[in-house]
Amino acid sequence: MATKDQISVPRDIAQGCSYFMDVMPGLMALVVDFSLQRSVELNKVVNAEDFYIAYYDLSDEIDIQKINDTKMGYHSKLGMVVVDATLKSSYTPSLKMYSFWLLIAKPLLQKYLLGPTDNPKMGHNDTIVFSSHMDSRTRLCILKLRTRNYNDPSFELSLRGTSLQVFAYLVERINESGPVLGKLSELDTAQIISTQAYLMEQLLGAFPGIDFLSTKAGMSISKYKKLFKRIFKESPNSFFIREKLNLAQELLKSGNFNAINEVGKELGYVKPGYFAAIYKNQFGQLPGEVFIKTGHKPKNRLTLPHDSRRI
Amino acid sequence: MKEVIYRFGVETDWVEELAASLEGFIDGNFIIVADDILKGTYYTLQISENITVMLVDVIYHQDVLYKVRNIKNDFAGIYFNLTEGDLVHVMNDISRSVGRWNYNLAITDSQLDIDFVIKSGSKSYGISLFLKKHILREYLSKTGILDEVLNRVFDERQNTLLHYAHMSSNSWHIINEFRKSAPGSISFNLLLSGLAYNLMADCLDNIMKREITISKVLRTDLAMILNSQTNLIKKQEGIFPGITSLAAEANMSATKYKKLYKKITGQTPNAFFLNNKLELARDLLGSGHYTIRELAEKLNFTSTSHLSEQFKSYFGMSPKEYAASL
Structure with a gap:
């Protein structure tokens, strides 16, 4: 039986776990795949206080669905979450489809955060929080793993290889962005992450406003702004605009619009000049350079190298 | 010609000897060699008690005769050589071994003495994996190779384990992706370990497809x-x-x-x-x-x-x- 500070793997965090593995001391990998119904005997119990959880969801992408002839639905999701395992209630992963998990012992991660002078980059109370898009290297790795058959004798080797690769990429990202300084409460973190998720659902409209968001999170405006920035290293507003423009880019390339102005309007930008300017500010090119008009075939999306599909 | 006599093993006690015979020294995982012999990266990492990996990415500035004289016979070597690969067309600086064999993947028994010359000016890129034989055997038995066959292949009194082949294009892609990472960076050991496992997985797949056959040779x-x-x-x-x-x-x-x-x-x-x-x-x-x-x-x-x-x-x-x- 798991107590409050323990997580039992897999029942607790990942019902429907298809594969579990100790990759190396302090690193465990889990695959959750709902295309495979399989009961995993192993029910490992670890002390949550000693671990970070990294969660990768392959359904992370901007999804454009046609609802009817005139209306489109958009769905944009952040597919990568990394938090202290005690903060696991901060997010509710969708246990649909396919996801990949790493459980990382804190001392192990700490080892990879040492600067060249052996000065720990991370203080005792500092933590790691990520809730963002998966980088494409990680995504390709996991996509490749997904094409593998669990019954292949090489599956275990390949899961081990993939886990080490994904962990290495995570280490690189953490070293780029740095830890979140200071202690975080579970409730506050959960609230901040849930407002971030709310923002992701509102990308077609205008920024809901700090007032609204802080009320939603049950905090004062100043606390909300400070905490959001501490965790995500940017303000709620700039996060919102960045994600809005990511969506804009997908819409421009989707081939569902007759004019760039239509995309701007869809996202609530009334002045085409302003839309073009902030778009260029983020991507370094004008919307016109990526725009694909209705009726023209969209360019191929990122696909796996030919070989990796061959299993 | 520079003559380098050395040995390999899963335990990395040989690294110092190799460094010494190349007139170099060890710096962490790196072997630092004087520029007049070769220039580039010589890097070894023990991944587990059963697996060690070595990366060599160098340009030779002298002819070097390598003589491998292993002492331990509890391991096998899997060598990926990208330099001679069909996919890399380097006309003038291809590394040529004595008796240039038409392969870029070799699986050999540690008991085998191997000599080869690398000419000055050669660009050499190779990943070597050293695996304890019992682990290799365990992986092979999972592919459905019969125990009697394995018994014969691993019989140290008579046979020596040996195989030469072309690496799969998947292995080639895996190595190429890995080459983007900088040796010595914070994530490098993780990526190198990941590489080793991914390459072993691919080898096993090819053994399954019988594109690699493990056979015995007296x-x-x-x-x-x-x-x-x-x-x-x-x-x-x-x-x-x-x-x-x-x-x-x-x-x-x-x-x-x-x-x-x-x-x-x-x-x-x-x-x-x-x-x-x-x-x-x-x-x-x-x-x-x-x-x-x-x-x-x-x-x-x-x-x-x-x-x-x-x-x-x-x-x-x-x-x-x-x-x-x-």
């Missing part, structure tokens, strides 16, 4: 064939000695000789002889001291057009085009 037979091959290299300017004479030299019947030769080197003696001759022709052509006609004569081709024809089918361009591109 050690005495192997020695004979390697010896025979060395003799062929010595005679490479002359005409092909003929199977009968080669087999007699190796104390075998012609049938057995041909079969074993193919099994070990993947080529017929004749093809090996011709390919080496053509490599030599290319080198001599590159030296600028010979015309094509002189070369045909020196290397005992029946005619200039015969040389041109063979050269073109091997290198994809005629000797004339090659000389012009120098």
